[in-house]
Amino acid sequence: MKKVLVVVDMQKDFVDGALGTKEAVAIVENVVQKIREFDGEIFVTRDTHQENYLATQEGKNLPVVHCVENTAGWQLDKLVEAALKEKSYQMFDKPTFGSVKLMEALKNLSDTEGIEEICFIGLCTGICVISNALLAKATLPEVPIVVEENCCACVTPDSHKTALEAMKLCQIGVIS
Numbered sequence: 001m002k003k004v005l006v007v008v009d010m011q012k013d014f015v016d017g018a019l020g021t022k023e024a025v026a027i028v029e030n031v032v033q034k035i036r037e038f039d040g041e042i043f044v045t046r047d048t049h050q051e052n053y054l055a056t057q058e059g060k061n062l063p064v065v066h067c068v069e070n071t072a073g074w075q076l077d078k079l080v081e082a083a084l085k086e087k088s089y090q091m092f093d094k095p096t097f098g099s100v101k102l103m104e105a106l107k108n109l110s111d112t113e114g115i116e117e118i119c120f121i122g123l124c125t126g127i128c129v130i131s132n133a134l135l136a137k138a139t140l141p142e143v144p145i146v147v148e149e150n151c152c153a154c155v156t157p158d159s160h161k162t163a164l165e166a167m168k169l170c171q172i173g174v175i176s
Contacts, residue, residue, distance in 0.1 A: 003040030008122030013073030024154035042089035090157035097131035126163035146173035
């Protein structure tokens, strides 16, 4: 049985770029520490948009160009990237909030080796973290899913708390 850490969208545009917040900057060291201390499988997601982002449904609802593939804002935060270089991990580029390919990899790992627990960390708690945690819960309903609240941030502290409460209602553990 393996423990799994999913690092969600710790990219420059979400930390201190186009959609960055002081709360996102504040969790970087916690995320780095969690990665360095983690002993298990690590999966990383990267929000990935194209030049036509503003013409997409998401772009029409959130008209801030961000995480365009191969731009500086699309890259992982430098400190997070450095911590990941010390580890083995799988990267999943995703065009939307949740990643079907990540779920396929988690299901495969569960079927072949078993998963003891999946821990989610990253950005943004109320969009991509919650989306992937709920997809994981639907894909692997008997695997414990947790979110480490001190390694996540959202658009505002209130939206972070709301997302954590919503995940608790869906039987996803929230740990400090």
